[in-house]
Amino acid sequence: xxxxxxxxxxxxxxxxxxxxxxxxxxxxxxxxxxxxxxxxxxxxxxxxxxxxxxxxxxxxxxxxxxxxxxxxxxxxxxxxxxxxxxxxxxxxxxxxxxxxxxxxxxxxxxxxxxxxxxxxxxxxxxxxxxxxxxxxxxxxxxxxxxxxxxxxxxxxxxxxxxxxxxxxxxxxxxxxxxxxxxxxxxxxxxxxxxxxxxxxxxxxxxxxxxxxxxxxxxxxxxxxxxxxxxxxxxxxxxxxxxxxxxxxxxxxxxxxxxxx
Amino acid sequence: xxxxxxxxxxxxxxxxxxxxxxxxxxxxxxxxxxxxxxxxxxxxxxxxxxxxxxxxxxxxxxxxxxxxxxxxxxxxxxxxxxxxxxxxxxxxxxxxxxxxxxxxxxxxxxxxxxxxxxxxxxxxxxxxxxxxxxxxxxxxxxxxxxxxxxxxxxxxxxxxxxxxxxxxxxxxxxxxxxxxxxxxxxxxxxxxxxxxxxxxxxxxxxxxxxxxxxxxxxxxxxxx
Amino acid sequence: xxxxxxxxxxxxxxxxxxxxxxxxxxxxxxxxxxxxxxxxxxxxxxxxxxxxxxxxxxxxxxxxxxxxxxxxxxxxxxxxxxxxxxxxxxxxxxxxxxxxxxxxxxxxxxxxxxxxxxxxxxxxxxxxxxxxxxxxxxxxxxxxxxxxxxxxxxxxxxxxxxxxxxxxxxxxxxxxxxxxxxxxxxxxxxxxxxxxxxxxxxxxxxxxxxxxx
Numbered sequence: 142x143x144x145x146x147x148x149x150x151x152x153x154x155x156x157x158x159x160x161x162x163x164x165x166x167x168x169x170x171x172x173x174x175x176x177x178x179x180x181x182x183x184x185x186x187x188x189x190x191x192x193x194x195x196x197x198x199x200x201x202x203x204x205x206x207x208x209x210x211x212x213x214x215x216x217x218x219x220x221x222x223x224x225x226x227x228x229x230x231x232x233x234x235x236x237x238x239x240x241x242x243x244x245x246x247x248x249x250x251x252x253x254x255x256x257x258x259x260x261x262x263x264x265x266x267x268x269x270x271x272x273x274x275x276x277x278x279x280x281x282x283x284x285x286x287x288x289x290x291x292x293x294x295x296x297x298x299x300x301x302x303x304x305x306x307x308x309x310x311x312x313x314x315x316x317x318x319x320x321x322x323x324x325x326x327x328x329x330x331x332x333x334x335x336x337x338x339x340x341x342x343x344x345x346x347x348x349x350x351x352x353x354x355x356x357x358x359x360x361x362x363x364x365x366x367x368x369x370x371x372x373x374x375x376x377x378x379x380x381x382x383x384x385x386x387x388x389x390x391x392x393x394x395x396x397x398x399x400x401x
Numbered sequence: 402x403x404x405x406x407x408x409x410x411x412x413x414x415x416x417x418x419x420x421x422x423x424x425x426x427x428x429x430x431x432x433x434x435x436x437x438x439x440x441x442x443x444x445x446x447x448x449x450x451x452x453x454x455x456x457x458x459x460x461x462x463x464x465x466x467x468x469x470x471x472x473x474x475x476x477x478x479x480x481x482x483x484x485x486x487x488x489x490x491x492x493x494x495x496x497x498x499x500x501x502x503x504x505x506x507x508x509x510x511x512x513x514x515x516x517x518x519x520x521x522x523x524x525x526x527x528x529x530x531x532x533x534x535x536x537x538x539x540x541x542x543x544x545x546x547x548x549x550x551x552x553x554x555x556x557x558x559x560x561x562x563x564x565x566x567x568x569x570x571x572x573x574x575x576x577x578x579x580x581x582x583x584x585x586x587x588x589x590x591x592x593x594x595x596x597x598x599x600x601x602x603x604x605x606x607x608x609x610x611x612x613x614x615x616x617x618x619x620x621x622x623x624x625x
Numbered sequence: 626x627x628x629x630x631x632x633x634x635x636x637x638x639x640x641x642x643x644x645x646x647x648x649x650x651x652x653x654x655x656x657x658x659x660x661x662x663x664x665x666x667x668x669x670x671x672x673x674x675x676x677x678x679x680x681x682x683x684x685x686x687x688x689x690x691x692x693x694x695x696x697x698x699x700x701x702x703x704x705x706x707x708x709x710x711x712x713x714x715x716x717x718x719x720x721x722x723x724x725x726x727x728x729x730x731x732x733x734x735x736x737x738x739x740x741x742x743x744x745x746x747x748x749x750x751x752x753x754x755x756x757x758x759x760x761x762x763x764x765x766x767x768x769x770x771x772x773x774x775x776x777x778x779x780x781x782x783x784x785x786x787x788x789x790x791x792x793x794x795x796x797x798x799x800x801x802x803x804x805x806x807x808x809x810x811x812x813x814x815x816x817x818x819x820x821x822x823x824x825x826x827x828x829x830x831x832x833x834x835x836x837x838x
Contacts, residue, residue: 231684280571287568294558298642303621304554308568311550311614315572318603322575329582339531377643413716413727420718481712485728488678490703578758620682 155232155305157374158383164367171364178357186350192349204351205255208358213253214316215279216246216362220288221313224306228380235301236372237377239309240292243363246281247285254278277320284312298377408493428508429515436519446526454523455584458533459540459577461519462512466541467573469508469564470548473500473555474619478609483556484582485487494612497619501549502613509541532587532597534598539600540580546604546611547572553618554558575603629692631656632677632778633811637686639669639676647673647828649686652662654809655775657802659820662813663827672709672814672827677811690778707776709784713767717756721766723749724755729773733742741772746798748790759785771799781812794819799808 193200204321220242227235257275258268267274288305295301378384418425424554439448439457456531477483480615486496517530525533583596630653638649646669654660660791662670675681677688679695679702688695695702704818715724725738742751743763755763764787771779779800785793800810803821 228617280574283567283571287571290564290567291554294555294561294564300557300622304618306616307621308554309552309616311572314576314610318575319571322578326578326582380643409727413719415717417716448779479712480715480716481710482716483708484675484680484712485714486709488706488708489678489698551778 145148155230155234157237157378158381160234161371161374164371168364168367171360171367175357175360175364178353178360182350182357186354189345190350194257196264199260202256202260204354206253206260207351208310208355209249209256209356210253210278212358212362212370213246213250213278216242216249216310217281217284217316218313220246221306221309224302226308228241228303228306233377234374236306237370237373238303238366239306241366241373243285243289243292243305245365245369247282247289249362250278250282250285271327271330273324276327277323280319281316284316288312295357407495407499407502410486410600413504414503416498418503419461422585425507428469429511432461432512433515434517435461435464436523439474439523451526451588452523453519454525455529455581455588458516458519458522458525458537459581460517462516462537462541462580463544463573463577465512466508466535466544466575467566467569468546469504470545470569471555471562473504473549473552475561478556483619491496493616493620497612497615499607501545501615504540504549506544509538509545513537514539514576520596525584528590529584529587532593533584535597536580536593539597539604540576543576543604544573545599546607547576548615550611550618551582553615554622556619557622564576576600579603588623597618626639628655630654631658631687631691632811633679633689633692634728635687637673637676637688638684639681640684641673644795650828654778655812656807656809657804657805657822658752658809659823660811661807661818661823661825662811663825664829668828670828671782674708674712674782674811674813678706678780679703680708706778706780707770707781708776708780709770710782711769713763713765715755715763718754720752720754720771721750721758721762722765725769725773728767728770733773737773742766742771744772744795745769746795759787761789761792764788765792768796771796771803777808779808779810780809780810782812783814784812785814785816 159342182204186387190201190204192198220239223235223238223242226232227239254275257278261269262272288309291308292301292305295304375384436457440505443453443544464581474483478485487493489496492601495564513534514531519525520533548565551565551572552561555565556566557599579596579599583600586596587593627632632654634650634652636649636651639646652660655817664670672681676683679688688704690698690702714728716727719727721724721742723736725741726733739748739751742748745768747762747765747769750758750762755766757803758766764784768784768788784796788796794815797818801820804810
């Protein structure tokens, strides 16, 4: 069709092979960037940032908790947008992005909940409180699990892709509503003794390492996503000539090493 | 003009439910039955029951609606009428909305109508009866619409029931928050129109958006 | 000037999970044509028919109705097709009469409904709930739509399954009169049709071809 011709660049962007080869060149850099940032952020945050006046050293878990929570939510939107692109332009790569973002997002959400609970014990004396943000995070985890479960429930890969893309989109519309309702619910039931809403103005010395950690986690997310997508591409395109070539070359390479 | 639009599907699904009254009544019986478990399992003390009643009634209504949602498109998918619906010469959202309306008339509305009985048994204060019915009427309609999205997504799966509940319960959360809050604020003696109007707004949004999601899901997923 | 065909299929192609169900298909159907789609089991006959009815979305390619892409005249196209699939779309708790009334898109009078049911040999069964009818009778209820429909293009997927000989000859007579009045029919069946002017279109399965090589 004529209208398709104007979009060739877009479709090339959607070519799994192109993606595989390009990201192959980026990977070493991304690994390096992620490791440097993570190490720098963690050492700075855990070792050198000043103690919190009230919470002492236990506050340091925010250097993991906050960036992980950020990405857990952002990851859902990324997944939904990828799904929408897949539905509209029927781009295979886009579905692969969506499919890879789901498990990563679910794990990050779980980590956010886990670090929150660990932080909660010394701070409020309990692992779990029905705080608005924690509850929303828990719901987000179930939204992720729903997308994952639906993805793998179908025999047909394509049906699974389309179904979970629609579900992710419906979830996207719902997330703000869910967050607002949970917020409202929390103010309705808020027990007077627990107050978590305070995000007191952070000292700049504490804030800088946090920024580094946020960037580090974004970089880690990109790395994990790309690795997942590359694995997915190899699996989906295993019959394609270029993947066979790749496997052959890898085989020969390792055989050569063995001889040496 | 023709025999295929909103009202035709509404009429047909109502007729089908009427022919199978036993099946159609089971969500209602389930609702009544499970509500009885609470006094048996927790305590028959009227004061404690009254405290829990708004939440219990709403959770039970949600579960009863959820149970009946699974079959919304499954029978049509099996006997081939879903395919005929997909290729009917009209906006797919119309027959979809007709079917969901029929579903609400068969599950949500009866639940709403018997809820005063449950309220009585759970010692819900009488002032809360009207807000409870109003919130259930609006809320179960939301639940039917949202549940139908899940039912459409899982229609081609043989055992979609459990998966369906995993998909839609997180989406139900705003409805249950505002639904039970409407009842609770009435019990506490405050103005309950606030949460109720939020429910009404949610219903409007659901009516506007859900039929499209359901139609898309049926078209893209059921055929594969 | 050549007449525009009623239906033109242009390089219609469908893949599922990166597996081609069949090679790109092109053909055209004129008013008055009966096209019998042939192929071994699993060749994609049902898939092709469902693609043509637009119940399935093709991966690429297009369908033209009276020379116009059906994307541009979607509802007009749908109003002009009749599809009877593998499953008869008969509701078991409804009677034959209710089922047919329900499935006929145009408004039909009670007399028309009972005439159509009589044509397919269901006189006297109008008000019997369909769960007490046999599989062949369910199919007859579905096929009674052939007598109420005004659609130009018929898509019939294995219409003669579970139908007895006499029923088959009645249906073939109805099909002949449909194409005589300017309609066309695409059907898949393993039976030989006792009609003239039947064109055969065979889809060879992509997978079969691979295995043969």
